[in-house]
Amino acid sequence: MRILVTGADGFAGRHLCELLRAAGDEVVEVYGPRAEGVNSDAQNFDIANEAAVRTAVENARPEGIIHLAGFSSVVRSHGNPARVFAVNALGAVNLLTAARDLCPKARVVLISSGEVYGPLPEGIRAGEREPVLPLNPYASSKVAAEIAGLQFHRNYGLHVVVARPFNPLGAGQAPTCAVPSFAAQLWAIQKRKAESVVRTGDLAVIRDFSHVRDVVAAYRLLVTKGEAGQTYNICSGTGRTIRSVLEEMMALAKVSARVEVDPARQRPTDMPRLVGVPDKLRALGWEPRYSVTDALREALGLRQA
Template identity: 30%
Template sequence: MEHGRGAVEALVTPVWQGRRVLVTGHTGFKGSWLSLWLHAMGADVTGFALPPPTDPSLFAAARIAGLIRHIEGDVRDLAAVRAAVATARPEVIFHLAAQPLVRLSYEQPVETYATNVMGTVHVLEAARLDGAVRAIVSVTSDKCYENREWIWPYRESDPMGGHDPYSSSKGCAELVTAAWRKSFFADPGAPALASVRAGNVIGGGDWAADRLVPDLVRAFEAGVSPLIRAPQAVRPWQHVLEALGGYIQIAERLLAGERHFADGWNFGPADDDARPVSWIVERMRAAWTESGGAASDALPDAGPRPHEAGLLRLDCSKARAALGWRPALNLERTIDWIVAWHRAVAGGADARAVTLGQIADYAAASSQSGDRAAA
C-alpha cells in the first residue's frame, strides 16, 4: 500500500494559513475529514455541530476536539448559530450540518426538513447579519435534483426536486441558497455563496448506520455476512477527499473575489465509477481478503425498502472546465484506501495520523493528476 508518501507538513497553504473558518457538521464523517484537512493547511478552524452522530466516530478517533475550536450546538437554533459565528468570526463557512440519511428521513421527516432547510436558512442568515463572512460553501447533495430515473447525468441547471424527504430537503436547501444569493448576497461586498452537490462519498472512518461501505466494514470486522439491499442500484461513488477537494477549491475562488464561482457545482466521479452496489460489495470483499482479513459472502436484505432513486449520475463538466477539477483516485484505489484505513486503525494505528497521511497522499495524487491534465 502506498500510504505515507505525501508529507503532512507540505499541506500548509498560504491562502489558508491563519484563515478563520467555520465548519458546521464537523463532528460528522465529511466534516471530520474537512476539519483535519483545513487545520493541516494552517486554518484557524471552529466547528459547530451536535455531538458525533455515531459511536465510534472519526471525530473522536482522530481527537479533533483537541485540534480545533469545538462548539456543540443545533442549527435549528438561530441564536446558537449566531453565537457560534460571533465566536468564530469566520471569513469562510463550510455548511455541512444535516440529517443525511434517506431512510431516517422517512421516519423523521419533520426533523429532517427542520435541520436541512431551516438549518441552512439559519447559517445563511447568521452570515448575513455578521458582516465579516466573505465566502460560504453550502453542501447539499446529488439527490437535490428532480430524479427522472434516466441514464443521462444531471447538470447544475437541471430542476431541483426529490422524492423522499431527505432528497427533497436538499432540493429545498438549494432553493434557499439561491434565494439568499439573489436577495442578500448580490453586492460585491456581501459573502459569495456557492452550493456543492456531490454523490455518495466513501472513505475510512464512516460508521453511519444504513450506508453501504460502513455496513460492509461492520460485517467484515464482526465476521458476519453483510446484508445488501438494491444490489443493482447505480451510484456515483467517490472518495470523500475528491468532493472535499472540490469544496476547498470553490472556497479559494470565492476568497479570491471570483464571484462567478458563487453558483451551484457538481462533484462526482468519472463515468466508469458510477457502479452498482454489487460491484462495490465484491471489490470490498476482495480488498479485505487481500489485506489478510476474512470477509463473508453478502446476503440479500429481505427487510422493508422505502423508495430510493435507482440511477443517479452527475455531469461534472462545469467543475472540470472552470476549476480544472477532476477525480484523482479511481474507484479501485478508493476502496483500497478505505480498507487500508480500517485495517490500520483496527490494528492499533493512530486514526488522526492515518487520516492525515491519506489527506497528504491525496493532495500529492491530485496535484499529479492536475499536472497530467495541464500537460
C-alpha cells in the same frame, strides 16, 4: 482564510478540517449537539437553534463558511420529516441569516446532495441544469436549503455557492451507510464472529462514487474560487453498481460469503441510477487524486498497497 466548518465532527467534516489546516487555513469547528470524543475547544450546538447559530457565527467572524451540519440519513429521514426540515432547511436559513447580519462578506458553501436530482432517464447523467425531483424528505430538505441560499445571494448579495456531492467513500463513514456496513460484516465473517452471509439492500442500483478526500478538496476549492449563486456537482462522472462495490470489498478483504438482500435495509423509494457530470467543477481546476479502490481499502481499514 478563517473558515467556519459546521458539522466538523461528521464524516466529511473531519477530513475537511484536516485538509484546511494542512493548507494553512484557520479553522473554527462547530459540532453537532451530541458530538463526543472530538476537539474539546470546539462548540457544540443545534443548527436548528437560531440563537445558538448566531452566537457561533458571531464568535467566529469567519471569512468563509462551509456548512456540512445536517440530518444525513436518507433512510431515517422518512421517519421524521419535520426534524429533517428543521435541521437541513431551517438550519441553513439560520446560518445564512447570521452570515448576512454578522459577516456579509463571507464566502458561504452550502453542502447539498446529488440526491436532489431524483431519477433520470436511462443514459442521462445529472448536470447542474437538470431539474430536481427529490424522492425523500432528506433530498427535499436539501432542495429547500439550496433555494434559501440562492435567495440570500440574490436579495442580500451574500456570496453563496451550492455543492452537490454524490457518494463519498473512505474511512470514518457512519456504520449505517452501505460500505461501512459491508466492511463490518466482512470483518466479522473473517474473524468467525458471524456466519458467512453479507446482508444488503438493493445491489442493482448504480451510483457515482468519489473518495472523501477528493470531495473535501472540492469544498475548499469552492469556498475560495466558486462563483456566487452557482451550483457545482462533486462526482466522478462514472457509475457502478453497489454489487460491484461489495464484490471488490470481498476481494480486498479476502472473504467469501453468501449475499442476502435484507428488506429492512432497502429504501421505501430509491433511484435505480444516479450518475453526475463534474465538468463545471473541473473547469475550476478540480481533479480527483484518489480512486474508489483507495476509498474501499480505507473503509476496510487496510493499508494502501
